[in-house]
Amino acid sequence: MTRFLWGSATAAYQCEGAWDEDGKGKSSWDVFCHSDLNNVNPVTGDVASDHYHRYEEDIRMMAEGGQNAYRFSIAWSRVVPDGTGDVNEAALEHYSRVVDTCLAHGVEPLVTLYHYDLPQTLFAAGGWENRATIDAFARYATVCFDSLGDRVSHWMTINEPGYETLCSYAIGNYPPNVRDLGRRWHAMYNLMLASASAVTAFREGGYPGRIGLVSDSYPVHTLENTPEFEQAAHFADLFQNRCVNDTAILGAFPAEFMEKIEADGTDMSFIHEGDESVLRSGTIDFLGLNVYDRFLVKPYTTGETDLRANNTGDASGENRVVVKDWFEMDEDPTTEKNPWGMEIYPAAMYEILVELRDRYSNIPVIITENGVGYRDVVENGEIHDSYRIDYLRGFIDEMQRAIGAGCDVQGYLVWSTMDLYSWINGYEKRYGLVHVDFDTLERTPKDSFVWYANHISSQGAQR
Numbered sequence: 001m002t003r004f005l006w007g008s009a010t011a012a013y014q015c016e017g018a019w020d021e022d023g024k025g026k027s028s029w030d031v032f033c034h035s036d037l038n039n040v041n042p043v044t045g046d047v048a049s050d051h052y053h054r055y056e057e058d059i060r061m062m063a064e065g066g067q068n069a070y071r072f073s074i075a076w077s078r079v080v081p082d083g084t085g086d087v088n089e090a091a092l093e094h095y096s097r098v099v100d101t102c103l104a105h106g107v108e109p110l111v112t113l114y115h116y117d118l119p120q121t122l123f124a125a126g127g128w129e130n131r132a133t134i135d136a137f138a139r140y141a142t143v144c145f146d147s148l149g150d151r152v153s154h155w156m157t158i159n160e161p162g163y164e165t166l167c168s169y170a171i172g173n174y175p176p177n178v179r180d181l182g183r184r185w186h187a188m189y190n191l192m193l194a195s196a197s198a199v200t201a202f203r204e205g206g207y208p209g210r211i212g213l214v215s216d217s218y219p220v221h222t223l224e225n226t227p228e229f230e231q232a233a234h235f236a237d238l239f240q241n242r243c244v245n246d247t248a249i250l251g252a253f254p255a256e257f258m259e260k261i262e263a264d265g266t267d268m269s270f271i272h273e274g275d276e277s278v279l280r281s282g283t284i285d286f287l288g289l290n291v292y293d294r295f296l297v298k299p300y301t302t303g304e305t306d307l308r309a310n311n312t313g314d315a316s317g318e319n320r321v322v323v324k325d326w327f328e329m330d331e332d333p334t335t336e337k338n339p340w341g342m343e344i345y346p347a348a349m350y351e352i353l354v355e356l357r358d359r360y361s362n363i364p365v366i367i368t369e370n371g372v373g374y375r376d377v378v379e380n381g382e383i384h385d386s387y388r389i390d391y392l393r394g395f396i397d398e399m400q401r402a403i404g405a406g407c408d409v410q411g412y413l414v415w416s417t418m419d420l421y422s423w424i425n426g427y428e429k430r431y432g433l434v435h436v437d438f439d440t441l442e443r444t445p446k447d448s449f450v451w452y453a454n455h456i457s458s459q460g461a462q463r
Contacts, residue, residue, distance in 0.1 A: 005108055005411025006456045007069030008062060008433060009369055011115040011159065013045045015420040016075065018052035023088040025081025028123040029116065032175040040311050041426030048421045050441045055098050057443065058418060061434060063105035065449055066456035070107050071368055071413050073115035073159065076140055083119030084136045092147045099151050111152050112214060113141050113198065115159040127176065128187035134194045141198035145207050153209030155202065156288050157195040161188050162244045163216045171307045173424045181305060182266040189270055192247045196282020213248045214288035214368050217241045218295035219351035223330055228299040232327040236297045239326055249287065249360045251280035264325065288368035291395065294348040298330040311424045313339040338372055340429065346394030353402035353409060364408045370395050371415035373422060373429040383435045383446040392448065414452060418443060
């Protein structure tokens with residue numbers, strides 16, 4: 001029986017720190033966090049969890065907690081500091097040591113090539129709206145495959161093309177901090193081409209292992225069962241899920257999706273001859289799935305497109321999604337939510353897995369992120385995060401129910417390994433199984449770490 005992967009996950013900018021060490025170039029997030037635009041929670045990832053220097057301690061703790069898998073991302077601006085030029089051998093040596101440390105502890109490394117942090121030189125030249133970034137990414141990916149491909153058997157090209165572009169080009173809280181859906185679709189289109197190009201390079205290079213993409217996907221719900229609500233749900237599914245999943249798995253953007261964004265007035269000139277063959281040849285081996293909650297919608301009523309996110313975890317923040325002529329976000333007052341307004345809805349795990357099973361011929365899935373953010377409190381040196389245990393237990397139970405229903409789920413990774421920089425949310429929103437004191441950088445396992453270790457142990461060789 002293939003070993004089921006039980007582990008946890010991080011991303012480079014969120015945990016590494018060492019933002020300007022050992023030849024690393026600046027990323028879009030380095031520049032954003034040092035700018036006046038970073039005004040919601042004005043902190044940086046300069047040090048973060050200091051994982052760059054403390055990866056051995058962190059991986060050892062994972063192994064001591066029974067985890068046999070670790071998903072992390074490589075910082076593109078470490079490996080190719082300006083995005084396109086000389087390769088920084090010191091960075092490759094660092095990530096080689098991280099991989100070797102994982103393997104020495106019996107921990108499978110799962111490597112994400114890109115997790116939001118674009119080299120600043122590429123960002124300044126148009127970022128993902130510039131087709132030159134596609135070729136630069138394929139070249140960078142090949143550098144990583146050549147360096148680590150003899151030991152890494154699970155690769156992921158892009159983390160969340162949907163959510164990144166939603167924040168960058170619709171909510172406007174991630175760089176480049178604009179609100180323009182037409183630009184969102186342009187950037188997402190190029191991200192999907194970049195992923196397909198990297199997949200093709202992986203296959204043409206004959207590297208061992210498998211390659212996938214990470215998608216944040218949601219079961220779409222409505223509170224009423226009328227034709228209008230069903231239509232809103234259908235549009236929301238195209239907007240949130242299928243624009244990425246169909247493209248990565250089936251090799252083409254949904255025709256209805258493309259027709260709808262064009263009807264919205266999107267300038268479709270970003271589509272070039274030959275793109276269809278790139279997407280068809282770059283379909284993925286497995287889907288990395290980030291699961292947090294459901295997406296609750298209702299029919300669009302009136303007004304312009306308006307998307308907002310609660311990044312403060314208090315009454316000053318607002319979650320709002322109105323997409324003109326598509327749908328609006330709805331609110332269920334009966335469900336439990338965390339301080340940032342995220343619903344605690346474990347059945348989302350089962351529902352999205354069954355949906356993907358049925359839509360995509362049961363493609364293999366690894367749950368690459370699942371977790372919940374809270375303001376954890378340290379009491380006498382301990383962190384009693386029963387709310388996180390309840391959340392993880394609920395979602396894991398629903399995952400195992402989906403496996404029982406025939407879904408090909410091959411791994412489960414908690415977000416996150418340790419507390420880290422939570423993007424625009426800053427450091428108060430903690431997801432980690434391990435507490436990090438951001439003043440001393442001391443690590444302390446939380447109750448959830450112990451619970452997860454016991455759960456993994458109870459599974460034995462089973463799922």
